[in-house]
Amino acid sequence: MAHGEWTRRDFFRRSAIAGAVTLGGSTLLSACQSTGSGGVDALQAAKDAKTIKIGIANEAPYGFADASGNTTGEAPEVARAVFRALGIDNVQASVVPFDQLIPALSARQFDVVAAGMNITKQRCGAAAFSIPDYSALTALLVPKGNPQGIFKLEDVAAKKVKVAVLSAAVEKGYLTGAGVAEDQIQTLDTQDNMLRSVTDGRVYCAALTDISLKWLAQKNPDAAVEVTPGFDPVANGSPVLSAGGFVFRTDDNSLRQAFDTELQKLHDNGEWVKIATPFGFGQGNLPKPDVTTEKLCAA
Numbered sequence: 435m436a437h438g439e440w441t442r443r444d445f446f447r448r449s450a451i452a453g454a455v456t457l458g459g460s461t462l463l464s465a466c467q468s469t470g471s472g473g474v475d476a477l478q479a480a481k482d483a484k485t486i487k488i489g490i491a492n493e494a495p496y497g498f499a500d501a502s503g504n505t506t507g508e509a510p511e512v513a514r515a516v517f518r519a520l521g522i523d524n525v526q527a528s529v530v531p532f533d534q535l536i537p538a539l540s541a542r543q544f545d546v547v548a549a550g551m552n553i554t555k556q557r558c559g560a561a562a563f564s565i566p567d568y569s570a571l572t573a574l575l576v577p578k579g580n581p582q583g584i585f586k587l588e589d590v591a592a593k594k595v596k597v598a599v600l601s602a603a604v605e606k607g608y609l610t611g612a613g614v615a616e617d618q619i620q621t622l623d624t625q626d627n628m629l630r631s632v633t634d635g636r637v638y639c640a641a642l643t644d645i646s647l648k649w650l651a652q653k654n655p656d657a658a659v660e661v662t663p664g665f666d667p668v669a670n671g672s673p674v675l676s677a678g679g680f681v682f683r684t685d686d687n688s689l690r691q692a693f694d695t696e697l698q699k700l701h702d703n704g705e706w707v708k709i710a711t712p713f714g715f716g717q718g719n720l721p722k723p724d725v726t727t728e729k730l731c732a733a
Contacts, residue, residue: 476545477689480517485524487544488513491532494625495649495713496550496678499529508713509548512567513680515709516696533602536561539683546693547681552604558731562684565694566677566721566730568710571664572608573644575632575651578658584639585662587612595638596620598628605641608667608674625650633657643676645714652714675730677721 480486490497490510497507505527514525527548530538535547539561553563574597576584582593590597591613598620599605609619620637622628628640629650640647644664651661666673680697682690700706707717 475688476683476686477520477692480522480545480689481520483524484522485526486517486522486546487526487528488546488548489528489530489535489538489544490547491535491549492529493532493549493646494653495645495715497527497548505529507550508568508710508715509550509680511709511713512697512700512706513546513548515700515705516693519696519699520692536681539681542683545682545686545689549681550678551681552676552678553727553730554604555731555733557681558727562682562686562690563727563731564680564682564690564697565727566725567679567697568715568719569675569677569721569725570643570645570719572605572641572667572676573647573664574662575628575640575642575647575659576638576662577632578660580660580662582638586665587614587641587667590614590618590639590641594618596636598622598631598637598640600625600628600642603642604676608669609641611669612667629654629657629659632659645719649714675725675733677725677730679727 488510490505490507492498495507497505497509499505510525510527517523517525528538528544530543532549535549535551536557538544539547550568551557553566557563572587574584576582582595584590584593584595587609590609594615596618597609597614599609599622601621601623606619606621610616620631622631625642625646628642631637632640644661647661651657651659666676668674680693682693700709701720706720707715710719
């Protein structure tokens with residue numbers, strides 16, 4: 435996602451929530467609470483307390499608070515299943531702005547980022563990622579009927595239409611890499627503002643993951659928009675590998691390794707698809723065997 439920023443590619447953004455909400459019966463805490471001092475094994479501490487803290491960014495469908503104030507989404511629900519398998523039943527979620535997730539993790543405000551964060555080389559320099567949790571295609575939100583015939587980023591460049599992206603999201607880099615001029619790109623702070631910009635005609639289209647845009651269109655059935663077929667962005671003539679994962683501090687190896695073991699089991703036994711399907715994911719979003727964290731961190 436973003437050049438020089440932690441934020442992700444990708445998804446429904448990015449406002450801190452005041453107060454507390456619940457995650458499967460547990461409390462969503464403000465981001466000021468710490469997981470403790472360095473030198474403590476995070477996995478053992480969580481097992482002893484039967485509690486762990488995660489960070490989310492309030493981006494649907496990755497991790498967000500629903501209308502009842504409960505925290506849900508693909509990443510928190512997958513994390514809950516993993517931690518249950520590890521004997522950790524209580525998951526407490528803190529909401530911070532997307533671009534502050536890794537800094538807050540490093541400051542020990544929580545132990546895991548569960549926000550559908552894209553695995554990128556720059557982020558890998560500051561934190562440790564799980565195995566890829568999911569892969570996603572990029573898509574465009576366009577007016578109903580797509581009168582300009584915009585289906586990929588290169589079309590945006592060729593036809594010189596205006597396009598919206600989320601603040602600090604990877605899509606801006608994808609667009610400039612496809613030859614889209616900076617003055618064609620509008621950076622917005624929420625998905626709702628992206629939708630309004632398209633429906634009001636301030637931009638022709640908006641770029642995000644196909645999962646996010648399909649969710650946005652589904653939640654706004656009266657909006658005169660549609661989502662293009664998903665595609666892989668191209669950089670230097672090759673498709674860009676895009677996959678997201680969970681994020682850990684670099685010194686929390688035992689926690690990350692235990693998490694990876696249980697996450698892989700969910701991928702292999704079909705439970706991941708069951709958990710993720712309500713949030714717009716499917717079998718096709720399982721990462722291919724050759725999509726690895728090592729490759730993504732090196733790209």
